[in-house]
Amino acid sequence: MKRFIHLLSSVVRRWPVFVLIGALALTMVFGAFTRYQQTASGNEGFSPDSAEFLASQTIEEQFQENSTTFVQIVVSSRSGDVLTAAAVAVYLDTVDAIWASRASELLASPDDVGGYLDPVIVELEARGIDPRAATDADVKDAYLGLYPEVADDYSGLYSSRADLAVPATPTGLMLVNMQVPEDDPDLIELQEIQIDMAAGVRAVGDGDVVAAPFSFALLFEDQDAFLSEIGRLFAAAGFIILIILVSVFLLVPDRRSSLALIAAGFGLMAVVTGLMVFEVVPIWAPLAVIAAVFVGWSWHHRKLRRSVADTIITMAVIFMSIAWMNGIGVLLGPGYLGVIGAFNEMLQIIPILLIGLGVDYSIHLTARYREELAAGRDVVESA
Template sequence: MRWWLQTMARAVERRPGITLTFLAVMTVVLGGFAAGQTTDTELTSFAPDSELADAFDRIQEDFATGGARVQVVVDAGPGGNVLDPAGIEAAEQVEAVVRASDTPLADGPRGVASFAAAVQADGVSPAAASLLSRDLDPATATARAGLVVVELDPALPDADAQEATLELAEQLEVVDVAGIDVDPFGTAILSDALQAESEDEMPRLLSLSLFLIVAILFLQFRTVSDVVLGFVGLIVTITWMFGFAVVLGPDNLGLVGNFTQISTIVPVLLIGLGIDYAIHLTSRYREEQRHGLTPPDAAAMAVRTVGGALVLATLTTVVGFLTNLVSPLPPIADFGVFTAVGVTSALVVMTLLVPSARRLLDDRPRALARATRRRRRERSGTNGLAAFMGRTAAVAERAPRLTLAIALVVTVVAGGAGSQIETSFSQDDFVPADSEPGMLIDKLDTLFGGDLSESTFVLIDGDVTDAELAGAIAEAPELLAGVEDVRAQGGAAQVSRLPDTGPDVAALMIATTAGQDRAEALAGDLDAALAPIRDAGGSTTVVSESLVLDETLDALTASQTQGIAITLLGALTLLIAYFGVVERKPLLGAITMVPSIAVVGWVLGTMVLLDISFNVLTAMVASLAIGIGVPFGIHVTHRFMEDRRRYDTIDEAIRQTVTHTGGAMAGSAATTAAGFGVLAFASLLPMQQFGIIVAVTIVYSLLASVLIQPSCLKLWGEWRVRRGEQAELHEHEERRVLEPVG
């Protein structure tokens, strides 16, 4: 690591122009790749690798489950009757548009099934009843809403089916009947709407995040060039992350999947984390200038001193996020990779960009004059934020044991409460309730009891050519007729046998209305009702998309404790090894981890207090608490060891550490909290909760780093002094006089 820092320091000191050119070329190349970034909104991408998920894949890949379906809701509104002439006219217009279009339809009556076509002169037929809302009154032939179900040609590739669905939805906009609402709905329509929502929302969140960060940076630095450099560094970092994500993605190296709805928060995350590097480098550069160093020397010194802490912070942050690789959910594992790549990019970009640019900007005569005037102003004391943070050192100086005792009690109580956190995973959370698809889903649930295209499958393994087993399979509609949440028509369940793909396997497709809430109960009922098939020699596996999502929830729950333990152990091992090898003081690694361990307990307790459950986003809070908190701890320990060598007493070293590093961390915490906090304005509930809890985590990490860790370091330092240890200056260091605080 020392060699790498020396190389970086020489680059920014001697060849800043070449260094900036290198960054520009890399940004252009990776920007070209970044242009190909796409987002996958399919919720089945969260499915873990399991027998149930494999069975669902077999159904989808080996059997012709039918083409993509579009459900066109024809709604007469509250108090209206879709069976009146206006409703029938609207349904006929829908069917006419579908048949006049170029949309490839399934053969026969499956192509278009309309409630209007099944209405008879003497009443409502069973076929029409299955396509009418639950408030249907057969006696008076009244119902608020009906469906026209369009099924596309099953032979269409997924991409073509999606395009055809979207084109059909656009063509249906011409249907216009007074008093009747016509709304097409389908998987492709939902995915397209969510994609558009994400593309509209992310720039808004990024813009708000960047605005807050720029404002905070300006208040801290009060120099436009420092703010611009931090801003440019963030743009370059995000460009690199997107570029590397595409290079690693399925269209190139195939090591990760596409971006998902979870991954879209990575840019916001990088704004918060990446600016931390710019703040620490700039603060240290200004400090070295205040002590009389020229711009080239100050730039090199900032890299040599702060750079070591940044590298170690990056390593532990990467470890924290890469622990998501053990998650059984692919999008969470990919999220860890994308974030790790982004944080590493931030280290390289900021460590080269900020000192190199400052070295060129401040080496001009006019800039040198300004630096001299600024140095004279600042020699009388530190800035307001640093001075305020310096005063908190009194807690560690005067009552370290009491501070640690209080922290221990709070951590134990909060951690105990955190053990009661519930876990939730609902696909509805990823559809904004106030969006058009969200409101349409609610309408389908209210009027029809859910999505009428919902299907539950039964995979049957065995000799399906055997007469007894074939007979049992043929009786499935009667066997399932009385099962709750199974759609029935004419006294028999709506069950169809999918075309066989071989003599040893068969599959049934059942029309159901269980949704995700009752999917598991439905599976149990179906399994019990299908006992005659098993008695005849077949084995049955009940599977559906909702069951796979339920299994995802179980996998998410099981991975929580494992993820927290692996994250803590990985970061602790890395820190103990580093401080043991570099400083010959492995105990410092454990001390550096103390605040993060406390923060994990505090955050879990706060989640219980705020009634926030574990979901696919908040499940990563443990790795985030460590990924964000450990860098704070590293900065404190790294600076304390330096100040311990430069100043006469432990208290002086603690005070200077909390003043300078604490001030930089406070600015960093403010910008990072702002970066994450804007997610509270996201349209998706999981993102809102994620933004809130991460902002809380950052505040807790700052408090723990300036209160708990200095207390630990004071006790450790005094213990080392009692043992007769004397700290010796490193080669590039010099003794300093204690600076006034305030």
């Protein structure tokens, strides 16, 4: 390894321009191959031949046609009680909205839509009271008139903070039991149906009582917001790394005015990055501020200009390394050499971790080198 490092350093010193051109060319080639990356997600990406995964495949094949999924609907009230006449009206409107939506395609019977107010509504009808015309007192009397075993069966659908002796509960739960479409292996159609149902449910409400649907598919209902949040997280990580790198490579000039400029620059970059994380400013705002700070530092003093140049070069090398690792992985993977399998979550994160460790090592090495120089040793001894 030592000989290889010496060979690389000698090549760089002798033909720096050719090395730079070659590195950029390889980066473009490997970067182009990343578009053809094949990804395996789920358990098969980690252990495709494990007994557990094979068993899950068998279960899916045998019971896929009978599989179901639930959508939960939480009924809540600003007044803190959903055992009221208003809650009954919203509950019935929610049931109607569910059956009026595309969800009706996946409902086998009326029993597939139910919730915490079902026994109360049945009791009201048994007493000859129209549930939509009932008063708050009628609703509470109907609940108190339930058989104890019936009330116990539905107790799990009431809030843990409910006081059923009054009776009153701040929230109640509805469940929608939907059949999974047989011809929808990726559950794309199921998600579309649940989104359509959720839109109808959210439209129900009287300002006090509201119904809020929840399911795993609905977590990704707003793809634009999801992708924006992911982009914001990656941008925040990149800006933080950039700020850390420039602090490591910082060469402080002898001028006193430089200290104020440096402190102001770091403070401004940190504040704007924090505001971006909390969605106060757009994603590009920290980049604009960092660029402005770097330009100001470079114009102020040559030492600061060197610090900025070292930081930019390091960030460029990091991105080049990631492109190289992914491109080489594609060439070694399916469709090309076939030496390794498709990318999964583990293979995608490991190259970044390895590059991060290398950057961390270089940071510590650079910091120690400058510490030795500051102690009075010459360049050779410090190295």
